[in-house]
Amino acid sequence: MKPHVLQPHPSVAAPSGLQIEFDCTQRADGSLSLRYRLEGEIADLRLPAPITSPGPSDGLWQRSCCELFVTEEGDAYREFNFSPSGEWAAYAFSGYRQRVAWQPTAAPQIRCSTNTAGIELRVELPGVLLPTTTKFHLSATAVIETRDGALSYWALHHAGERPDFHRRESFVLTLPDDSRQP
Numbered sequence: 001m002k003p004h005v006l007q008p009h010p011s012v013a014a015p016s017g018l019q020i021e022f023d024c025t026q027r028a029d030g031s032l033s034l035r036y037r038l039e040g041e042i043a044d045l046r047l048p049a050p051i052t053s054p055g056p057s058d059g060l061w062q063r064s065c066c067e068l069f070v071t072e073e074g075d076a077y078r079e080f081n082f083s084p085s086g087e088w089a090a091y092a093f094s095g096y097r098q099r100v101a102w103q104p105t106a107a108p109q110i111r112c113s114t115n116t117a118g119i120e121l122r123v124e125l126p127g128v129l130l131p132t133t134t135k136f137h138l139s140a141t142a143v144i145e146t147r148d149g150a151l152s153y154w155a156l157h158h159a160g161e162r163p164d165f166h167r168r169e170s171f172v173l174t175l176p177d178d179s180r181q182p
Contacts, residue, residue, distance in 0.1 A: 003037070004173065006142055006154040009163040014152040015144060017041055022140040022156070024068075026175045030127025036066040036082075036142065039118040046145040047084045047119070050112065054086025056104070061089075061143050063151075066121050069139040071171055072131045078102075079166075082123050084112040090129060097166050104129055137171040 003021040008014030018040035025033045038045075047064050060081040061067065071077035075095040082088050088110060092102035106126040113120050130136065142154040153163035157172040164170075 003035075004140065004156055006140060006156055007158065009153040009155070009158050011162060012152050013150065014154070015041060015044055015146055018045075018144065020142055020144075020154050022066075024138065024140070024173070024175065026136070027127075030130065032068075032123075032125040032127075032130065032136075032175075034066075034068060034082075034121075034123040034125060034140075036121040036123075036140070037118060038120075038142075038144075042114070042116065042119060044146055046147050046149070047114075048087070049085060051085050051087065054083075054088070054110065055107070056089060057083070057087035058089055060087060063143070064145045065143055066123075067141040067143070067165060068123075068125070069141065069165060069171060070130055071137045071168070072135065075168070076131070077166075077168075077171070078129070078131065080108065080125065080129070082108065082110050082121060084114070084119065084121060086110050086112070093166070096168065136175045138173040138175065139165060139170045140173065141165045141170075 003023040006020040021037040068080045079091045090104045109124040111122045159167040159169035
């Protein structure tokens, strides 16, 4: 699948020259393989350092992280946050910003590699964390923090005048059944 380019929200200043690509593959076991690639002046970004025992952590969206919103038909959706530190978060919603209790039964596997030209975040998202369907509607997003603490908001599509990744109109990428791979 060809990478998709995330765009910064026009209402917030974004780091000059930064480009973010996203691609996703749905596997036969129902899992998703995700790749986020950030290229540009990486030294200008504030990125969480890898930690030795990564696990679930709340509030990752308040600093640099990559995100994925997943839904099938209807109002319910799930939100996933992936940090370069290896930390992650998973949330379930019954409708727009209506969070419901949900305890993930598996953990995503996150690998982050960094060099002077860019950062690549790879995530294996177990199928058990996803809605039980073969066709997903996705919204790939990222929150990027600069060294001075400013945040910019990136998405495949921005549906409002202000950054809001929860808007259903932003779930513009569909993984068709034929995208499944072994």
